[in-house]
Each structure stands twice: as structure tokens, then as C-alpha cells.
Amino acid sequence: xxxxxxxxxxPDFMPVEELRALxxxxxxxxxxxxxxxVALFRRRCDEKGVKPRDLVTLKDLAKFPFMKKTDLRDExxxxxxxxxxxxxxxxxxxxxxxxxxxxxxxxxxDLEVWTDGAARCLAMYGITADDIVQVSYGYGLFTxxxxxxxxxxxxxxxxxxxxxxxxxxxxMLMKDLNVTVIxxxxxxxxHLATVAEKMGVDFRRDTKLxxxxxxxxxxxxxxxxxIEQISGITAHDIYGLTEISGPGVAGNCAFCHGMHIWEDHFxxxxxxxxxLEVLPDGEEGELVFTTLDRFGxxxxxxxxxxxxxxQLGQCKxxxxxxxxxxxxxxxxxxxxxHGVNVFPSQIEACLMKVPEIAPHYMIELSSTDTMDLFxxxxxxxxxxxxxxxxxMEAVRKRVAASIKEIVGLSPKIxxxxxxxxxxxxxxxxxxIDNRKK
Ligand code: ADP
Ligand code: ZN
Numbered sequence: 001x002x003x004x005x006x007x008x009x010x011p012d013f014m015p016v017e018e019l020r021a022l023x024x025x026x027x028x029x030x031x032x033x034x035x036x037x038v039a040l041f042r043r044r045c046d047e048k049g050v051k052p053r054d055l056v057t058l059k060d061l062a063k064f065p066f067m068k069k070t071d072l073r074d075e076x077x078x079x080x081x082x083x084x085x086x087x088x089x090x091x092x093x094x095x096x097x098x099x100x101x102x103x104x105x106x107x108x109x110d111l112e113v114w115t116d117g118a119a120r121c122l123a124m125y126g127i128t129a130d131d132i133v134q135v136s137y138g139y140g141l142f143t144x145x146x147x148x149x150x151x152x153x154x155x156x157x158x159x160x161x162x163x164x165x166x167x168x169x170x171x172m173l174m175k176d177l178n179v180t181v182i183x184x185x186x187x188x189x190x191h192l193a194t195v196a197e198k199m200g201v202d203f204r205r206d207t208k209l210x211x212x213x214x215x216x217x218x219x220x221x222x223x224x225x226x227i228e229q230i231s232g233i234t235a236h237d238i239y240g241l242t243e244i245s246g247p248g249v250a251g252n253c254a255f256c257h258g259m260h261i262w263e264d265h266f267x268x269x270x271x272x273x274x275x276l277e278v279l280p281d282g283e284e285g286e287l288v289f290t291t292l293d294r295f296g297x298x299x300x301x302x303x304x305x306x307x308x309x310x311q312l313g314q315c316k317x318x319x320x321x322x323x324x325x326x327x328x329x330x331x332x333x334x335x336x337x338h339g340v341n342v343f344p345s346q347i348e349a350c351l352m353k354v355p356e357i358a359p360h361y362m363i364e365l366s367s368t369d370t371m372d373l374f375x376x377x378x379x380x381x382x383x384x385x386x387x388x389x390x391x392m393e394a395v396r397k398r399v400a401a402s403i404k405e406i407v408g409l410s411p412k413i414x415x416x417x418x419x420x421x422x423x424x425x426x427x428x429x430x431x432i433d434n435r436k437k
Contacts, residue, residue, distance in 0.1 A: 008116075008123045008155060011264050012319040019320055023267055024058055026292035031055050031064065034298050037082035040075060041065070041300060061269070061290065062278045066301045072102035072243065081105050083296045093141040094242040101141070104242055107296040111150070117240070117262045118151025118248030124260070125211055125236040125251065127181055129156030132208075134174055136184035136192070137216065138164040138426045143246025144216050148183040148238075151248055157181070164188065164425035167195045174207055181211040186219040186227060186235070187428035190359050193230050194419065203231040213238050215247050217427045218328050220345050222352030226359050237326060243302055244289045250324060255316040258323040267292055268322065269301070270310055273331055284309040286331060287324065305330045335431065337365065337374050342407050344430055347376070350402040356384040356395045360421045367435040374411040376403075382418045
């Protein structure tokens with residue numbers, strides 16, 4: 001097929017040799033800059049005996065030290081800031097899903113790189129200046145809202161910056177203003193869908209919604225199918241993280257099962273999280289990014305803790321930028337229950353195989369002196385919910401069988417009424433781990 005190359009998406013199709021040369025040229029500028037301006041990086045390079053001039057080929061990047069989230073915390077607030085305050089335009093902080101927030105000062109150029117990434121994702125999804133885009137990600141320190149906003153404005157879309165929350169009003173505006181694109185977390189969209197149903201609003205019949213731009217949290221293929229089935233929209237995946245810019249580091253095209261990474265801005269590596277060796281494309285490990293053209297808080301070999309793989313071969317869409325698998329888990333999301341390693345996304349996939357189950361659940365872990373207790377609260381769909389003990393018991397058994405078969409565990413399962421588990425306006429928390437450490 002002939003790719004539809006508009007000015008925004010043009011770099012996506014850059015010949016591979018040109019892309020590699022560009023990456024090397026950008027790295028050869030970034031590494032000496034980081035060495036000069038960030039004491040921690042300089043110290044670590046010196047300890048390893050590596051100098052910026054040692055970066056002769058892309059492979060040489062592996063000689064340089066990693067950065068981690070703990071470095072951002074230890075160096076808070078300005079230890080990793082490389083640009084003078086005069087050049088800083090904006091601050092963002094991570095939402096702190098896994099601890100105390102970290103702060104990323106950005107220059108005008110950094111914001112430009114981020115906006116470019118987000119706009120290229122939206123263009124790739126088929127969104128154009130004709131679209132009306134409702135941004136229901138949180139605005140503020142969290143990168144979700146402003147990231148999607150900047151990207152949509154760059155494309156010339158009409159942007160409706162609702163932010164998160166106030167769900168009934170969001171649905172009213174969506175309907176009245178003929179919104180065609182919604183940007184939010186997948187879990188918030190599921191909440192929107194439930195509230196819409198209660199208000200008697202059918203997305204297919206009463207709205208013009210065509211696209212959903214979903215990210216900021218792991219979501220399974222099963223949830224994606226569910227979203228598309230209940231709403232009739234196309235659910236697109238957008239990936240990003242505050243440390244590297246925000247949403248728009250990677251996104252899916254119409255062909256790939258995964259996400260193209262905007263490699264002209266963000267250089268990816270996959271490492272073995274134990275040995276820290278770089279793994280070849282095709283092998284799964286921890287995703288590491290180097291920001292190629294951000295100068296406020298540049299990241300060199302930043303360990304994301306997200307687990308994925310860089311796919312082999314070129315995508316049918318013609319884009320040369322490598323595709324990473326969808327991110328189903330962070331390494332620190334892994335739970336060890338009764339000695340079994342399990343990710344919440346695996347439980348979610350099991351649940352979604354049972355048609356009577358709604359996409360809302362909560363994993364609760366506690367412990368006695370000798371063992372773990374694993375409880376699972378799961379909402380059933382409104383059609384399924386009934387007072388019949390035997391009907392509910394049959395569904396519970398199906399859920400138990402699905403989990404036993406796929407993850408090999410037998411949690412205590414509670415089926416609960418529709419709408420009773422907590423909903424989120426942003427990233428959802430589906431695990432409560434009260435086990436004694
Ligand atoms: P925090 O670390 O506080 O959650 P961010 O808000 O920057 O900070 O979140 C970035 C993280 O969110 C990513 O590292 C990844 O784990 C997750 N994430 C973002 N987009 C996606 C996506 N499309 N699919 C899966 N996980 C995602
Ligand atoms: Zn593609």
C-alpha cells in the first residue's frame with residue numbers, strides 16, 4: 001500500500017540507514033552535553049572509564065551507565081537538569097503510581113519533541129483537522145492531558161479540554177458537540193461507558209465518537225476488544241512516560257500488533273533486567289530509552305521497568321520505526337502468590353474470557369503467618385446479576401476454572417454487583433497488597 005504521508009507523519013517513513021545515521025548524530029551531541037552538565041552522569045561515566053568520545057557507533061551506547069527512577073528521586077529536584085532555568089519552559093511530575101513524584105523540567109525544544117510524538121501518533125490513528133478531540137486525561141503535573149492536547153492542536157483538531165472527572169457532563173458535551181475522538185485511560189473509558197448507559201446514551205446511536213486514544217496504564221487485548229464492542233469505536237494504544245516526555249513516545253498503526261516507537265526522538269534498547277546486557281531485537285526484556293533531542297532533563301539509558309520486546313522485520317504500513325509489543329506489565333507489577341509469578345494483566349485476560357464478567361475487578365492480597373490469602377472481587381454484568389444463588393455459583397465456577405487453567409491459582413472469588421468496585425478518573429489501581437513483607 002502507498003503510505004499516506006502528511007507533513008506530520010513524514011519522518012515515520014525515513015529510510016532505515018538515514019534513521020540510524022540521524023540517531024548516531026543526535027547521540028554524539030547529547031552524550032557530551034549530558035557529560036558536561038549532569039554531575040551524576042559524569043561521575044558514573046568516569047567510574048566506568050567511559051568517555052563521550054567512545055561513542056563511535058550506536059552499539060557503543062551499551063558502554064554508558066543506566067539511569068533509574070531512584071536517580072530522579074535522589075537528585076530531586078534539579079540534580080539531573082541539564083539546561084539553565086532561563087531555558088526551562090515547563091515542569092511535569094510523574095503521577096507517582098509507584099512512589100514519591102519525580103520532577104522533569106522541560107525546555108521549549110523538549111515540548112516540541114513531545115508534541116511532535118503525540119501528533120504523529122494521532123495522525124497515524126487516522127485523526128485529522130476535521131476531528132473534535134475530547135481530552136479526558138488529567139491536566140496538570142500529569143503528562144496525559146497536556147500531551148494529548150498539544151498533539152491534537154498540532155494536527156489542527158478542535159480540542160475540548162474536559163480533563164478527568166465530572167463524567168455526566170463529559171458525556172453531555174461529547175454528545176452535544178459531536179466529539180469524534182476521546183483521549184483517556186482505558187479504565188476511565190469503561191467508567192464513561194457505564195455512566196453513559198445509565199444516562200440512556202448509546203455511543204453508536206447518540207454520539208459521533210470514532211476513535212479512542214488510550215494509554216497511561218497497561219490494558220489487555222481482551223479489554224480492548226470489549227471497549228470496541230461496547231462503543232463501536234476504534235481503540236488505539238498510546239504509550240509514554242513522564243521521564244521520557246509523556247504520551248506519544250509510541251503508538252499503534254492500523255497493521256501492527258504493538259506500537260511504533262518514534263525512534264528519531266527516543267532511542268530504544270531492550271535489556272535483561274538481571275544481567276543488564278542488551279538483548280537482540282525479538283527478545284523480551286526491560287525497555288530502556290535514551291532521549292535523543294531533549295535537553296532540559298535528558299535521559300541516557302533510562303530503565304523504564306516496562307517489559308516488552310522490539311519486533312523483528314518491518315511493518316506493512318511502511319513505517320521504518322521499530323515496533324514494540326504492547327506493554328502488559330511493569331517488572332515491579334509482578335506478584336508472587338503462593339510461589340507463582342503472576343501479572344495482574346494475566347488475571348484480567350482470564351476474567352475477560354468469561355462473558356458474564358464486567359471489566360471491573362480488584363485483586364486483594366493479605367497473609368497469615370504461614371500463607372498468602374488471595375481474594376478476587378469481580379463485577380458481573382448487569383444482565384447477569386441476579387438473586388439466584390445457583391446462577392451466580394455457576395459463573396463463579398467458570399471464573400475459577402479460567403484462572404486455574406491459565407495461571408494455576410485458586411483465589412477466593414467474590415462476584416459483586418455492577419458498579420460496586422471503585423472507578424478511577426486516571427490510572428486505575430487494581431491490586432491491594434496487604435501482605436506482611
Ligand atoms: P508513573 O510512573 O507515576 O505511573 P507516568 O504517568 O509517567 O508515571 O506513567 C508512565 C507509565 O505508564 C509507563 O512507564 C507504563 O508503565 C505505563 N503506560 C503508559 N502508557 C501505557 C500503555 N499504552 N500501555 C501500557 N502501559 C502504559
Ligand atoms: Zn505500522
